[in-house]
Amino acid sequence: MKKKSLQKMSRLFASAVLVGTMCLGNVANVNAADNNGPATWKPTDTPSAAITVEYKMGNDVVTPENDVSFTFTKTAAPSGMSTNDMPAISVANVKFNAGEDLIKDTTAKDIKVLRKQSNNFLASFKTAMDSSTNMTTGEYVYTVKSTSTVKKAKTNDVFTASKAEYKLNIFVAQDTNGKLYIKGLSIINTKTDAGADNTDGTKVNGNPGTTTGGIESNFSGLKFVNEYVAKAGSVDPTDPDVPDPNKPASYAFKVTNNTESKGTQTGSFDYTMTVTKPSGIATTDNTYVYYVNGKQETGTYGAEVTFTLPDTKSMMIKSCYAGSKVTVDQQGVANWTAIAKTMFNGKADSSTLTAAVGKNLKVENKTLGQQENKVDYTNTYKDIAVTGIIVNNFPFIIMIAIAVVAFAGIVAMNSKKRMNRR
DSSP, X not given: OHHHHHHXXXXXXXXXXXXXXXXXXXXXXXXHTOTXXXXXXXXXXXXXXXXXXXXEEETTOOOOOEEEEEEXXXXXXXXXXXXXXXXXXXXXXXXXXXXXXXTXXXXXXXXXXXXXXXXXXXXXXXXXXXXXXXXXXXXXXXXXXEEEEEOOSSTTOEEEOXXXXXXXXXXXXXXXXXXXXXXXXXXXXXXXXXXXXXXXXXXXXXXXXXXXXXXXXXXXXXXXXEEEEXXXXXXXXXXXXXXXXXXXXXXXXXXXXEEESOTTSOOOEEEEEEEXXXXXXXXXXXXXXXXXXXXXXXXXXXXEEEEEEOTTOEEEEEEEETTOEEEEEEOOOTTEEEEEEXXXXXXXXXXXXXXXXXXXXXXXXXXXXXXXXXXXXEEEEOOBOTTSOBGGGHHHHHHHHHHHHHHHXXXXXXXXXXXXXX
C-alpha cells in the first residue's frame, strides 16, 4: 500500500512540476512579447528612436500640405545637475506634400491613412552628450509634442492637429572606459491626441519601423494623429447658396434625367439615394442638404431618401463629406429602357451602364471626391403597337413603304409608256 501511495504521490508531483513549467514558459513568452517596455542598448550600439505622424482623411480627398514639427521640453535632470545643462533634442520636420499619398496604409479601406516616420531623434542627444563636460549618469526626462501647419483646400474644411504628449526617460550610463552612453529609453503617453490626460501610464515602443505598406505595426509607436475632414460642393461663404447644374463646383453630387422619344409620356422617374459618410474620422454633421428641381430638402447620412425627376431635371447635393459613399437607384418603368453615364471625382467612366426594358438601373457604392461627381440617366421610350411594330420605328416604316409604293408607281408608268410607243 505504501509503495502504491508513493507512486501515486510521485505522479502527482511530476504533473504539478510539468504544469508549473508550462505556466512559467507562458509567462516568459508574454514578457518576451512585450515590445512596449524600455528600449535598451549596449555601449557599442547606436541608440535609435523615431516619431510617427499619422494623417487621416476621406478616400479620394486630395492630400493637403501638412508640415509637422516637434518640441522637446526638458523637465528633469539627474541628481545634482541642472536642466539647463541637459542636451537640447531636435529632429527634422515630417512633411506631407500637397497631392502626394506617401506612405499610404494599404490595409485601410474606409478612409485614406498616410504615415511618415521621422529621423532618429536620439542622435542629437548623443552628439551633445559626447561633447558635454557637464553631463553625468542618470535619468534625463523630456516631454515631446507636435505642431502642424496645414494648407486647406476650403476655408471650412476641418483640420484637427494632434494634442498628444509623451514623456521620454533617457537613461545614461558609463562604460568601462568612463565614456557616457545611452543605455535605455522609456516612452510614456501622457496625453491623447484629443488632449485628454492619459493616466494609465501607457508605454509605447519608439523603435523605428520598416514603414512597409504604410501599416501601423511597421512604424514607431510614438505617434501623433492628424485628421483632415473635407467637404465636396458648396462649402465656403463665397460658394453659391443654391447649386447650379451647369457649375460642377457648386454641387457635391448631381443626378440628371434625360429622355428620348417619350412621345406623349411624361418622362418622369423615381429615384432612391443613400449617402454614407466616411468612418474613421471625426464627422459632426449627421445631415446634408440637397435640391430637387430647385426645392431644398434635407437628407440624413446612412438613410435612404426618395425623389422624382421630370425630364431634363436634376437632383443636386449642395455639400457633403468628401469620401462619402453614394448609391442611387432609378426605378424601372414599363416600356422604358435606361442607360447611365457616370463621373466621380472628375473622372468619367468610359463604360455605359445599361438595364433591361422596364428595369431599375442602380449606381452603387461610389466615392464622392472633391471634384465633379454626377450620374446622367438617359431613358428611351419603346412601346409596341398591336401590329407588332415598335411605335418608335413606325414613322420610318411608313416612309419606307411610301418610297416602295412610289418606286413601284414609277416603274409601272415607265412600262406603260414603253407599251404605248409600240
